[in-house]
Amino acid sequence: MSQPISLRDAALADLAGIAARHPDTFRVLHPSRLRAAALGVGAIVLLIFGLWRLEFSPARLIDGFGQLIHFLGLMLPPDPGTWSRTLLIFRGLAETLAIAFLGTLGAAILAFPLGFLAARNTSVGRVVHFLSRRMLDSVRGIDALIWALIWVSVVGLGPFAGVLAILTSDIGTFGKLFSEAIEAADRKPVEGVTASGGGKLHGIRFGVLPAVLPVMAGHVLYMFESNTRSSTIIGIVGAGGIGLMLSEMIRTLEWGVVSFIVLLILLAVAAIDAVSGRLRAALAGRR
Known part of the structure; x- marks a missing residue:
């Protein structure tokens, strides 16, 4: 007696036919995915360019945190x-x-x-x-x-x-x-x-x-x-x-x-x- 075929097995068996009927869905480089990837890459490039153009420096940031802690120490305790x-x-x-x-x-x-x-x-x-x-x-x-x-x-x-x-x-x-x-x-x-x-x-x-x-x-x-x-x-x-x-x-x-x-x-x-x-x-x- 043959075993009943599940919906998943039937879909896998007809995968080629489904891909032929819906080519846009199975396209590797879908236009919407390309646009999303381009926007993501553009945002990252813009971020890197902005950090470089504004002279972002991790050393200056760490030194600034040290100065901030120093000022916070001077502000304690509050005195009217x-x-x-x-x-x-x-x-x-x-x-x-x-x-x-x-x-x-x-x-x-x-x-x-x-x-x-x-x-x-x-x-x-x-x-x-x-x-x-x-x-x-x-x-x-x-x-x-x-x-x-x-x-x-x-x-x-x-x-x-x-x-x-x-x-x-x-x-x-x-x-x-x-x-x-x-x-x-x-x-x-x-x-x-x-x-x-x-x-x-x-x-x-x-x-x-x-x-x-x-x-x-x-x-x-x-x-x-x-x-x-x-x-x-x-x-x-x-x-x-x-x-x-x-x-x-x-x-x-x-x-x-x-x-x-x-x-x-x-x-x-x-x-x-x-x-x-x-x-x-x-x-x-x-x-």
């Missing part, structure tokens, strides 16, 4: 200095948080209508959609530090320039995030509003807004956390906040005060991250 200096540090930290909060909130308010103009499904026309997108791309393409340098030259030193820098930089980011959230919103509620006799504005108000507002609020909370760090950096160029004091302490080699300021910044960012994370989770649970 005198009582008056401690008050100035906390005042600078509060100013940094205020810059981040006002800049983020102002950017979110201004970017809210721009997000609808930049979204395909809510824009008033192709020209407006195109111009809104390009404007947001242009604003977003300039880093907050560059905006800080510009606004310091325009309005002078101080936290006002920092708020304007954060606000200007975040308008482009918020506009893009808001428009993408609007475009990704479910169209069924809008269709339901339209079928009930509502116009386009009614569809946006009752069909799009309830779906995208929690997403937008989550973006705002995350950017507030991120801007707390950015506000520290832009303060170094004179845009207010604790960054200027941090830069001054580094320049005068007061490493104990530097570590104290860095520790305060880390604690503030961690606290904001915890609070905003809970708020984002609550907003996600309501959707």
Whole structure:
């Protein structure tokens, strides 16, 4: 009695026929594999060229780690200095948080209508959609530090320039995030509003807004956390906040005060991250 032939044995027996019927699958150098291999080789070559062009040196890296450990030793233990200096540090930290909060909130308010103009499904026309997108791309393409340098030259030193820098930089980011959230919103509620006799504005108000507002609020909370760090950096160029004091302490080699300021910044960012994370989770649970 002959043994039954399994599917695997049958496939192996007809391997030549399968290869003849599906030549692209059995091709050794498939075009997709060639493209993937070419991209991989190109990335490796670009990496090697970049390391060579930027004068990467393992010896310098090892020596740099040694210097880093030396500086970390100088920064311990953290020392706030005198009582008056401690008050100035906390005042600078509060100013940094205020810059981040006002800049983020102002950017979110201004970017809210721009997000609808930049979204395909809510824009008033192709020209407006195109111009809104390009404007947001242009604003977003300039880093907050560059905006800080510009606004310091325009309005002078101080936290006002920092708020304007954060606000200007975040308008482009918020506009893009808001428009993408609007475009990704479910169209069924809008269709339901339209079928009930509502116009386009009614569809946006009752069909799009309830779906995208929690997403937008989550973006705002995350950017507030991120801007707390950015506000520290832009303060170094004179845009207010604790960054200027941090830069001054580094320049005068007061490493104990530097570590104290860095520790305060880390604690503030961690606290904001915890609070905003809970708020984002609550907003996600309501959707």
